[in-house]
Amino acid sequence: MTGVDKRRVLRTVLLEPLIVWVGLCAVLALTYAYANWPGLPLKLSMSLLFAAIKGALVVVFFMELGKASGIIRIAAAAGVLWASFLFLLTFADLLTR
Amino acid sequence: MATPPSALHEPWREPERQHDAMVFGLWVFLASEVLFFGGILLTYAVARHADPQGFAAGARASDLFFGTLNTAVLMTSSLTMAVGERALKEGLVRWARWALIATVLLGFAFLVFKGFEYRDDFEKHLVPGLDFRFTGRAEQLFWGFYWTATVIHAIHLSVGIGAVGRLLLLDWRGEMPSHWMGAEATALYWHLVDIIWILLYPLIYLTGRP
Numbered sequence: 206m207t208g209v210d211k212r213r214v215l216r217t218v219l220l221e222p223l224i225v226w227v228g229l230c231a232v233l234a235l236t237y238a239y240a241n242w243p244g245l246p247l248k249l250s251m252s253l254l255f256a257a258i259k260g261a262l263v264v265v266f267f268m269e270l271g272k273a274s275g276i277i278r279i280a281a282a283a284g285v286l287w288a289s290f291l292f293l294l295t296f297a298d299l300l301t302r
Numbered sequence: 303m304a305t306p307p308s309a310l311h312e313p314w315r316e317p318e319r320q321h322d323a324m325v326f327g328l329w330v331f332l333a334s335e336v337l338f339f340g341g342i343l344l345t346y347a348v349a350r351h352a353d354p355q356g357f358a359a360g361a362r363a364s365d366l367f368f369g370t371l372n373t374a375v376l377m378t379s380s381l382t383m384a385v386g387e388r389a390l391k392e393g394l395v396r397w398a399r400w401a402l403i404a405t406v407l408l409g410f411a412f413l414v415f416k417g418f419e420y421r422d423d424f425e426k427h428l429v430p431g432l433d434f435r436f437t438g439r440a441e442q443l444f445w446g447f448y449w450t451a452t453v454i455h456a457i458h459l460s461v462g463i464g465a466v467g468r469l470l471l472l473d474w475r476g477e478m479p480s481h482w483m484g485a486e487a488t489a490l491y492w493h494l495v496d497i498i499w500i501l502l503y504p505l506i507y508l509t510g511r512p
Contacts, residue, residue: 218388218397226381233377237370240508248511252504259377259500267384268493274322277329284333288340295344299351 225266232259309480324483328490335458339498342451346505349443356440358510363428363435364448368419369507372412373499379408380496383466387489390482398485399473402466405492409463416456451502455495462492 206214236255240248265271270281314320350357386401427435429449430442465488472478478485 214392222381222384229377240511243512252508256500256504260497263493280329284336
């Protein structure tokens with residue numbers, strides 16, 4: 206393995222996942238601090254926003270959906286799309302009773 | 303990327319096609335898992351909407367320390383899983399081996415911490431129907447959700463530990479390098495189990511904080 210190859214492998218195998226993990230830990234610390242800081246508004250909404258950021262980091266970088274082909278992205282989006290219909294239809298009924 | 307050894311199976315003629323089919327199939331399975339957990343999360347949303355105060359009162363009894371600790375443990379296991387899978391693709395078998403061993407240990411650590419948390423929950427009478435400490439309906443629904451969601455998640459994690467253990471068994475037989483596609487499939491499943499916990503963490507442990 207050449208020096209260039211070694212650097213590429215080190216970046217792909219170790220450095221990239223490590224940077225994502227540091228990001229995840231930072232957002233987790235932010236989630237914990239926001240939830241426990243007395244008096245801050247929209248606690249649950251902010252907690253879910255932080256969870257969405259962490260989830261996106263895992264999906265895009267660890268699961269490599271950012272590099273995936275179109276058909277894979279459609280398969281991944283299908284679950285979220287149908288689950289969102291589940292919520293939409295349920296709450297459309299619940300909130301208009 | 304280095305060309306990893308292939309384990310070509312029928313009916314595929316090229317490793318690239320087999321790889322595309324594996325990733326596509328896995329994502330379709332993961333989409334079905336999103337719908338499965340979507341139904342459970344919908345129950346949470348409807349129950350919370352009916353009585354937000356009672357729900358928050360029930361949630362305040364959850365153990366924030368164990369919840370946060372286990373979130374950090376599972377996120378770290380996703381790191382080691384990603385390192386293991388990528389190392390195997392690059393032919394770094396020794397790196398892959400240690401990263402996968404770390405993943406299994408972190409998975410077990412999660413289950414052990416969860417066991418400690420369950421013991422505390424039993425001692426604090428937080429099991430609906432068994433001398434439950436709350437009398438309200440919303441609190442019962444919250445703790446019903448807690449037990450259902452966390453036990454189902456723990457079962458999923460146990461399956462993941464088994465899948466990573468299988469890779470280590472293949473390594474013991476000297477066959478792991480040709481199973482890099484299996485490692486990728488296992489990693490995708492493991493990361494989904496991590497994401498589900500990331501979503502459960504605020505819903506269970508951060509609801510109703512001051």
